[in-house]
Amino acid sequence: MRQVFNITGYRNCLFLKNSVRNRVVRYRYPVLAAAFAVLSGCAQQMVGVESHEMLNATLWAQSSAEYEAVTRQVYRVARANLDEALADPHWRAALEQTGDYADLPPAIVLDLDETILDNTSYEVRIIRELKKYSRASFADWCREVDAPAIPGAKEFLDYAADQNVAVFYYSARRENLRDCTARNLRALQVPFPNQSRLLLNTGTSKSEYRAMIARNYRILLLVGDNLQDFVDGSKTDPSRRRDLARSHVERWGREWIMLPNPMYGHWESSFYGFDYELPREEQLRRKNLQLHE
Numbered sequence: 070m071r072q073v074f075n076i077t078g079y080r081n082c083l084f085l086k087n088s089v090r091n092r093v094v095r096y097r098y099p100v101l102a103a104a105f106a107v108l109s110g111c112a113q114q115m116v117g118v119e120s121h122e123m124l125n126a127t128l129w130a131q132s133s134a135e136y137e138a139v140t141r142q143v144y145r146v147a148r149a150n151l152d153e154a155l156a157d158p159h160w161r162a163a164l165e166q167t168g169d170y171a172d173l174p175p176a177i178v179l180d181l182d183e184t185i186l187d188n189t190s191y192e193v194r195i196i197r198e199l200k201k202y203s204r205a206s207f208a209d210w211c212r213e214v215d216a217p218a219i220p221g222a223k224e225f226l227d228y229a230a231d232q233n234v235a236v237f238y239y240s241a242r243r244e245n246l247r248d249c250t251a252r253n254l255r256a257l258q259v260p261f262p263n264q265s266r267l268l269l270n271t272g273t274s275k276s277e278y279r280a281m282i283a284r285n286y287r288i289l290l291l292v293g294d295n296l297q298d299f300v301d302g303s304k305t306d307p308s309r310r311r312d313l314a315r316s317h318v319e320r321w322g323r324e325w326i327m328l329p330n331p332m333y334g335h336w337e338s339s340f341y342g343f344d345y346e347l348p349r350e351e352q353l354r355r356k357n358l359q360l361h362e
């Protein structure tokens with residue numbers, strides 16, 4: 070774990086505290102206000118010296134010009150690819166799409182969190198409390214129905230709907246979050262004609278959902294921020310995950326559109342074997358061990 074504890078600042082605070090105490094003894098009450106002011110300044114300096122491993126990534130996703138440029142760029146590519154896909158009856162995005170699909174109506178399938186919905190305000194809570202993801206705290210945040218759209222997502226989705234492309238959303242969110250998730254999508258005014266377009270985690274894998282959609286639609290694009298949004302078998306160690314992504318190198322930026330998520334995802338939990346119950350310190354220790362020069 071990277072401690073950002075400022076030892077010099079701490080020593081300075083101790084020195085100031087002792088100095089102030091000596092002066093209080095000599096001059097009593099007139100200096101008490103100054104003493105409290107100095108000590109509260111020290112306290113402020115101490116607060117936040119221990120940072121959270123998600124700080125930089127969350128700042129980048131929440132507030133940087135570069136992140137917004139990337140997501141708009143990604144969705145611009147998606148739109149151009151959608152045009153190409155609509156014109157090509159042999160184009161398909163899902164490996165689960167088999168048989169004669171050329172005449173099926175077109176569809177696109179997108180993940181929600183960090184693909185359509187910006188979850189960074191939930192990550193901020195984790196950072197400020199020096200905690201890690203929990204299903205309960207995430208559910209509480211989802212029920213606030215306050216997630217904004219990822220930049221570029223709504224424009225792309227509206228364009229797809231205008232082209233009569235069916236838009237499906239699938240997510241690792243559980244069924245108990247259906248109502249708040251649907252309300253969040255409606256609040257963003259993205260295409261969402263009915264509940265059948267929202268596929269949540271009921272034990273059905275994303276691969277199985279792709280196969281179900283592919284029976285009735287030609288899936289033109291997959292959009293997500295996690296390898297499992299595209300291909301089955303991705304919940305494995307980091308090396309195998311990279312190999313799996315490389316084995317489909319011709320699909321990236323074409324029928325498979327990946328959004329950046331440096332904050333969390335299977336890329337991160339693969340470093341500690343997806344053991345979400347491990348204490349945060351142990352997760353950090355295992356991640357540190359896998360750095361290499």
Ligand SMILES: [Mg+2]
Pocket residue numbers: 180181182183184293294295
């Ligand atoms: Mg996601």
